[in-house]
Amino acid sequence: MYKSIQDILPNQVVEAIRSVAGDEVAALHEPSFDGNEWLYLKQCLDSTFVSSVGKFVDRFEKDLSKFTGAKHVVAVVNGTSALHIALKLAGVKAGDEVLIPALTFIATANAVTYCNAIPHFVDSEIGTLGVDAIKLRNYLIDYTDQRSGLCINRYTGRVIRALVPMHTFGHPVDIDGLLRVASDFNIAMIEDAAESLGSYYHGKHTGTFGILGTLSFNGNKTITTGGGGAILTNDADLACRAKHLTTTAKLAHLWEFSHDEVGYNYRMPNLNAALGCAQLERLPFKLAAKRALYERYQNAFAKVAGIKLMAEPSKCHSNYWLQTLLLDSENSNMRDSILKATNDAGFMTRPAWTLMHELAPYKECPRMDLSMAQTLAKCLINIPSSAGLVVDQL
Known part of the structure; x- marks a missing residue:
């Protein structure tokens, strides 16, 4: 038949x-664990430094910096928290709109809402599965105005503050096209590179093109720290502020607990970083x-x-x-x-x-x-x- x-x-x-x-x-x-995972985890346990202070956190950040080419890396508890802080550092405020792909994992949208901002969904292209730069440009021409150096949604009156392209399933998006859109419309670009550790656009690692980029090391990612993420940036001031905000905004002091603003308990634990160091070697x-x-x-x-x-x-x-x-x-x-x-x-x-x-x-x-x-x-x-x-x- x-x-x-x-x-x-x-x-x-x-x-x-x-x-x-x-x-x-x-x-x-x-995940696969075929390197020094057990050795580094034992060293971490033997040191008794298992939380957010320890040599493996510092080492993991340095190793990631070397691998990705980002000048500064701040390790955090997961990719969503990395994106949350990156959005805040990019100036996203309550009531702003943030352009993100409709085709993405919900964490991208959730991180926007953590800032009390509004996700604004944009289309993708078939070649990369990421944001369509040409279609986005035409859309912004038709639906936004420029006022005092800000991109304003003509129909809601809200500021469109940022654009967050995501490298879908590890495939680099049209970064050059999107950088031009961001520049022409006065929008900050933050890369959601949660899925693209080890991916390169024209020879440069993803997550290093926008003012900030973010990574994820969830259990299903290319390498894992169990749960974990990282903020990438070439701006020393942004990196310093990222570390401050993710460490409960605590001011350095031998014994006093002084915090100068609302911060977040987002720093990666040393145990997770020990796993990450071994994974990154492989x-x-x-x-x-x-x-x-x-x-x-x-x-x-x-x-x-x-x-x-x-x-x-x-x-x-x-x-x-x-x-x-x-x-x-x-x-x-x-x-x-x-x-x-x-x-x-x-x-x-x-x-x-x-x-x-x-x-x-x-x-x-x-x-x-x-x-x-x-x-x-x-x-x-x-x-x-x-x-x-x-x-x-x-």
Whole structure:
């Protein structure tokens, strides 16, 4: 009996994944601990410095600075807190609007609301899965005015203070285009590089282009500190202020507890940093493994019609954090059947996030036309992406 693509494609995707990942159950992205993790954790415990003061916190910040090229790094408890503080340092105030992609993880929007500001959702492009700089420029021309060096939303009267592009699944966004938009419209740019440690745009590490950038080291990221994040900046004053705000705004003194403003208990504990130092030592190997995994998936899916594997943008070097399938638009109605078939086969897959403007807390937020983000949300599938899937074959 003739079988349609609706019958064939889910099975083809399962077999393509199996040809790369093998027959065992495969998680979407799990951490690997194959370096000095146990050694450094024991050293940390033996020192008794397990909270936010200790040599591993300082070392982790220095090692991250060296790896990313950012002049200053401040380690914090997670990527959301990093973005919260970065927004405050960029001058975001209560009642401001902040441009963020509708296609992102909810932490991007939540960090904006922590500042009592309003997320303003913008569209993405298919080549990078990140903010569409050309479409954004045209939108701002039509919907904003410049007054006293500020970008004003013509319809709400609010200041659009910042733009937060996110490097989706590790693929660098069109940074040059977005920097030009930010400059031309007097908007601060902060990079949400939570997913892109080890990704480069035209030879420079992501998170180092805007006035500030942020990273995440959650358990599912390329390297993990359990929970953790970091603020990146080339501005010494901003770095100093970031460290002050994330250490409860406590003034240095041998015994007095004096705080000069509302601060946040956001500093990364030494235990987490010890894990991070060991993970960072193995990062080049993990990145090589993830690139090898991409190449094997690319070969496997080259034979599957109606679907393609996302590749790094031109002149960029992606960390390939999550390997991502993009269904042809005419096959978007098959997304859920593919998700079911793969998960039933023991291969953890997932769709992209629910678009931000569709979530209950953010339904009333301002937004531009989001047609591409809406298309992408129906067509994207993340597949097993752990570096460990190929580590034994390298």
